[in-house]
Amino acid sequence: MERTRSSDKPEALKTEVSYRLVVPIEIEGTLTETVTVKRLKVKHRLEIQKAKLDDAEKEARLITAATGLAPSDVSELDMADYLGIQEIIEGFFSARAKT
Numbered sequence: 001m002e003r004t005r006s007s008d009k010p011e012a013l014k015t016e017v018s019y020r021l022v023v024p025i026e027i028e029g030t031l032t033e034t035v036t037v038k039r040l041k042v043k044h045r046l047e048i049q050k051a052k053l054d055d056a057e058k059e060a061r062l063i064t065a066a067t068g069l070a071p072s073d074v075s076e077l078d079m080a081d082y083l084g085i086q087e088i089i090e091g092f093f094s095a096r097a098k099t
Contacts, residue, residue, distance in 0.1 A: 015039050017088050023078035035067050037088045
C-alpha cells in the first residue's frame, strides 16, 4: 500500500490522504490510480447507522462517504485496496488517542 504524503503531519491529523490503488479501476471510462480519502464527520456515521444494512454494507458506505466514489466503484475495488482505504479511515479515528 503506497500513500503520498503532503506534509510531515501525522496521518491521523490530516484532513485527507491520497491513496495509490494497488489495482487501478476504471471510472466512467478513465483509469483511476489514486483515491483521496477524507476524514469523516459524525453526520456520515449517523446516516450510515440509520440505514438497515449489514456490517459489510456499512463499511462500504463509509468508504463511499470518505472517498466520494460511487457505491458501484467501491464494489469494484480490489480487496487489498478496500482494506488499505479502511486502514486509513481507522487511522483518522485514532487521532484522539495520539494527541
